[in-house]
Amino acid sequence: MDAAARAVAEPTRREILHLVRHDERTVSDIAEHFDITRPAISQHLRVLADAELVTVRNEGTRRYYRARPEGLAELTEWMAGFWTSSL
Template sequence: MQALAQPRRREILELVRAREMSAGDIATHFDLTRPAISQHLKVLRDSRLVTERRDGTRRFYRARPEGLSDLRKFLELFWDYRLGMLKDAAESDQTRRAGRGASPEPSEGKGDSDSDVS
């Protein structure tokens, strides 16, 4: 997950998302030296976010979407909880209105400012 922190890394990923590209072609798309690209590719390779295919002296890279599964699971954890929270609030408002014993939390999380739920 740390590999995606750098924007350059994400740009490289988007570059080799659709088609595979050689390391040199990738380097020409940035204002960086080729060694820098090699290091970024090494990080992406170690994180199993790209696959490497060697053809002669050139090495072609391609994105590997399955490598993002861990991050996807992390996000779904939060997303599922959000749905569960809404469901729980709804059913606690309907059925068991007894309350769980004067909890000092006013909850107040309804008018949450803005809601940019995609």
């Protein structure tokens, strides 16, 4: 859960997760949405993959990334504990 929390604490990573939530995307495709370099996007994707928030599929020389919703399950469950029916 700590790795997931650290990963989503960064705004660029949250936006990347938003981009890959429904469709697979390559690093190049993801990078088109940002004003930072592809290597920087790759570093963000590595953090997301290490936190098990995205899956990576290799096809030839391309890597395709997709959100892994179950990766946020533990963090979501923990956060839900703060919202009780009394709130």
